[in-house]
Amino acid sequence: MSYPFGGRSHYSVIVVGGGQAGLSLSHCLQQRGIDHLVIEKRSLVHSWRTQRWDSFCLVTPNWQCQLPGWAYDGDDPHGFMVKDQINGWLAGFVAHVKAPAVEGVTVERVTRVPGAGGRERFDVQTDTGSYTADQVVVASGGYHRPIVPRLAEKLPPHVVQYHSAQYRNPAQLPEGAVLVVGCGQSGAQIAEDLHLAGRKVYVATGDAPRCARFYRGREVVDWLADMKYYDMPVTEHPLREGVRDNTNHYVTGRDGGRDIDLRRFALEGMELYGLLTGLGSDGTLEFQPNLREHLDHADGVYNRINASIDRHIEARGIEAPPPSVYTPVWEPPEERTRLNLAEAGIASVLWCIGFSPDFEWVDAPVFNGRGAPVHQRGVTGVPGLYFLGLPWLHTWGSGRFSGVARDAEFLAEAIEERKNAAAGSQPDAQEEPAAAQLRAA
Known part of the structure; x- marks a missing residue:
């Protein structure tokens, strides 16, 4: 396998899915200087180009389009972007984020395995080879089949x-x-x-x-x-x-x-x-x-x-x-x-x-009887494994342009906290860590 970005096969974080959720998280991780890789099965923001009919338009007003660092700034905030406008806006977001991403690569299995120094990590198998990561975020949405x-x-x-x-x-x-x-x-x-x-x-x-x-x-x-x-x-x-x-x-x-x-x-x-x-x-x-x-x-x-x-x-x-x-x-x-x-x-x-979800490729005991992940604001019971971009992950807007930025910021904080803990350092005592927020919730 030929690895991108300097031939690396291991990352602190691997994000599975290059839609609005995965790119939002990439933006937040870059802001924190956390190395990561986004793996996209098709092309970035693919579904918006291919799974919408010609007359499709948003059902929420344009002002609710609030991706991180990329809010709608057009002249019709109370209008509803049509398909071509949505894809143009998203193309701008892709260029804005400049995510470290590979496209056309399918993740076939994510498994938690023993790592160096007794710390566990994740093995991410794809159709072109394998990666490892300290933490994994599943941002592939919930509409698969x-x-x-x-x-x-x-x-x-x-x-x-x-x-x-x-x-x-x-x-x-x-x-x-x-x-x-x-x-x-x-x-x-x-x-x-x-x-x-x-x-x-x-x-x-x-x-x-x-x-x-x-x-x-x-x-x-x-x-x-x-x-x-x-x-x-x-x-x-x-x-x-x-x-x-x-x-x-x-x-x-x-x-x-x-x-x-x-x-x-x-x-x-x-x-x-x-x-x-x-x-x-x-x-x-x-x-x-x-x-x-x-x-x-x-x-x-x-x-x-x-x-x-x-x-x-x-x-x-x-x-x-x-x-x-x-x-x-x-x-x-x-x-x-x-x-x-x-x-x-x-x-x-x-x-x-x-559609029904398909998370069979995630080998972790975090799913209920209907195959949906069990989590608190995207944080699962398996340390280092997260979900992002699902409907009502946290609020009504979690699966939409309006709320995914807030969720991505929260998970980026949780990821940073875990990374710091693994490195033997602690976050600023003045800041309430994400895990503490979860416990309080």
Whole structure:
């Protein structure tokens, strides 16, 4: 193997993943003078270029783009960057960080092994050779395996199927109706994209919540930021770690930002169904009779978020337009539980039901029964092993541009503390070390 950066095979820290999280940590480690290597399977910030459809845009305002040393500084802070703008901004971040990184290298195994002087270290095996490191940070995100149910195998071969990660635009699909399975952020926005293009769209809904784009004269994100929602750690959330399993609220930043209301789409010809459960031998799709429940749940969350903003406004005597409550513009006349593919003219199916994590290559006893890492703010029970960039790792923004910098700074401090301890030195007594912060939390 030919090692980069002077032929080194050992580093104080190896960061697995060169997305926004891994690069954020690289920036923080460079600020501390800690030697490290970022290993990226494809190319830096790869997923933003390849796993987004053409009309994709942010669902959070541009001012929330706050990567370390690289905050959004454009002329539209309350706008929503589209795909090309996002990638341009991220290209600037890559150039800004100048991370010591190797691209096109796949990490196949991370194992803790004995090291010199009785200290353990990590063996990092890749498809091009092996490295060792005193500490390892897994920053590869939590969206690895596209979820496609076994039901997909039963669909007729003439029906074209894509996962949301593969969707680009309506012209990619054959003529005919489209079934979108799932109504989270991706499903709802892709359904809207197809609907606006004049395609006949059927949607198999789930229990995804939704929220308003604007309320009482302001962007809802601005209100929630004032209410310190984005500063709430997972340990203080009413659901605790359970919030990590929640589906994201559907809303869009498209055309300056607006609500996504499936009921309004239904008035305009979109066909809505409940949860997809099966496919009969005659080519008939089967659904649960829970469409009304799904729509009511989404609207209930929408109204509860707005009500929390109402309380905030009242408590602080803020002048704002009057409150309102969303009332349904359409109700399902009946619960339809069957849909024949041929009779509906469905020529393509888009699976928009998310991703599952894949951390099988991390050989460490830090995972729960569902394969998710157990940690406190990214610090696992295995000394020197960390995770970064996961949804609700610490706050709502941990997996987004808005919160990953704070998490990266925290882990860099924990890494530095451990490095100093191993070298026989101690951090400044005036500074509260990261481990102490964790214990206090």
